Amino acid sequence: MTNKVLDNIVALADELREQATEAERLNKLPDSTAKKLKDAGAIKLLQPKQYGGFEAHPREFAETVMKAASYDGATGWVCGIVGVHPWQLAFADPKVQEEVWGEDDNTWIASPYAPTGVAVPVEGGYIFNGRWQFSSGTDHCDWIFLGALLGDKDGNPIMPPTMLHMILPRKDYEIVEDSWNVVGLKGTGSKDIIVKDAFVPDYRVMNGDHVIDGTAQREYGVTDTLYKMPWSTMFPLGISSAVIGIAEGALAAHLDYQRDRVGAQGTAIKDDPYVLFAIGEAAADISAAREALLANVDQMWDLTEAGKEIDFERRAAGRRTQVRAAWRAVQSVDTIFARSGGNALREDKPLQRFWRDAHAGLNHAIHVPSTVYHASALSSLGIDPPQNLRAMI
Template sequence: MGHVLDRIMQHADEIRAEGVEGDKIMRLTDTTAKHLRESGIIRTFQPKEFGGFEGHPREAAETVMALGALDGATGWVAGIVGVHPWELAFFDPKAQEEIWGADNDMWMASPYAPMGVAVPVDGGYILNGRWAFSSGTDHCGWVMIGAAVGDKDGNRTGQVLHVVLPRSDYEIDQDSWNVIGLRGTGSKDLIIKDAFIPEHRTLDAEIVLSGNGWRHAGRDETLYKFPFSYIFPLGITSSLIGMTEGALACYIAAQKERVQVTGVPIKEDPYILFAISEAASEISASRLALLETVDRFWDKTDRGEEISFEERAIGRRTQISAAWRAVRAMDEVFARAGGAAVHLKTPMQRFWRDAHVGLTHAIHVPGMIYHSAALTQLGGEPQGAYRAMI
């Protein structure tokens, strides 16, 4: 896995520069996508039998953080697209062969939210709907999405499937992504009309969400026993922390010789020096908290032990608080960056925009997760939605 980060860092300056163009065209540039593909980062969680690395989630997180610090959108796409091979490992081997057989660098987009309806027919389902927020979708040849199972009249039954479709079966709405941050992710809408999904390209979402994907697929590797509720948010939060690290690096580089309008150099302002140290410490704490949970969960899983609901809830609480802490710390230095930081020609404003938009993702919403973590620790039993994504 170390060689993946090495390959990425060989192109660090170019990825950083391409981020400016990606922000304009509202998708990753072809050059950036090429560098990501050649680095192998999307194969991190891919099974070895299909050319994957079956890598440690910590290494994946650190690599995504490094990418996020170069360009937020690039880190984001790598973190999201990079988790899909982990789940595809639970699908019917026929589906895996269809996607990876001819090209083990094939990328899959998402989202998992069941925004469309799949109606059962002989041999599979007919799928219709519109899905928003398909990050990196322009560079993907397949998509893995959530679908509500419908009855013959199309009414939702309550069951949710995760399904995979080739690029020929869906349309990308190129005009659906015009936003203030993470513009380069190209997280556009997908439209699906009467697509036939054969049974082997479907998987009951509950099998994955419950942590039983590895049992269903007959896999015994530690990676595939890892909780979905932590591995899925990991790439997203890692990219977000990387963005705050990138913003901090920009800030420090710009402040070294800066003299304020008062005539006092930044280096001689004790209040700003305090703010820099405090922000750097908070961002560092966010990184370490996220990685510590990954290591602890991995080691316990590797010993064949189950990660309890309480541990998972606390892990999600840690992941969410890491994201919020890092963004708050970034805000403290951005507010002290001076007027130059607001110019679109400077990279700091893009990190700032990207990180704030990244914080709005559903996996960063603290309410129910914080509630469930505390209630469980107090001996309570969260129910219904309060157990979701834990």
């Protein structure tokens, strides 16, 4: 299928580049940018066709996120994070799907999933309280997924923990203004969220552990390959794609800057073999990161479509690929940024923003390599990793 959404994003290239400075000033995407992304269908790629979505192959989703991020990191990041939420809502209770998309199928959903809230069971649902950080794109969303732990009647988490994903409308939570003061990905508007004594009915609650291990999809009875894909492939995909797209944007900005530049020693960059070597190496590594991420999602798709079980070892290897791809791309950005001269630090140059955004992207929990590499290595040795290493795999 031809990715019409990608074509729409390419058509917005100049506008997305131009609004990046304003997004940083606002600490969120401008309303006009969010509208353009809605018109482009940027968040609908993984959304069910029943509600106006495209049910696209996740490769197309990743390629679109990369492209948007290559124009502006914050825009790509929002496309990646907000864009994956329709995938999960597709196997939630039909009643909440209708609430979110019934009147407006371009309604956006925010997150985060960190279980920093507690849900106490009551008749018909839960009483919910908590505070969360890092809700990307939240100003432009009217619903939200929030992570929670199941609590007892006194509001204390029950042990062993049970993770829940709570789905709330905008009226039931508070966005904390001035809670996103950062050095990178400033335009994502990843603000704090507060919930106080909200009642969340049962049908708006998903068992988070079941979402991650695939039980929720099987219980819902999904038959489409897209919605049977492993969570550990789909949830990180938009985030890792954004980081690689940011690296591609940094490379493009670097080439544009270096094309006619003369270095401090009076040598034109086009005649400097050391800088040219760095450009060539960085370009190869960023391309390799891109291809590794896309090949990984293609392989997961093929296994899922064939009805084969994707065991923990394979999922862990997939996460290892995602993490390494992101780190490889950002390390390549460092290589070229260090050879861009002092003027690359100026705020009117886009390269410094791509550099900051790339490093900020690595700070997301899904890009922490330690536990992922550890779990993958143990699995490859035939050893079952302990529970603390299995998070997000």
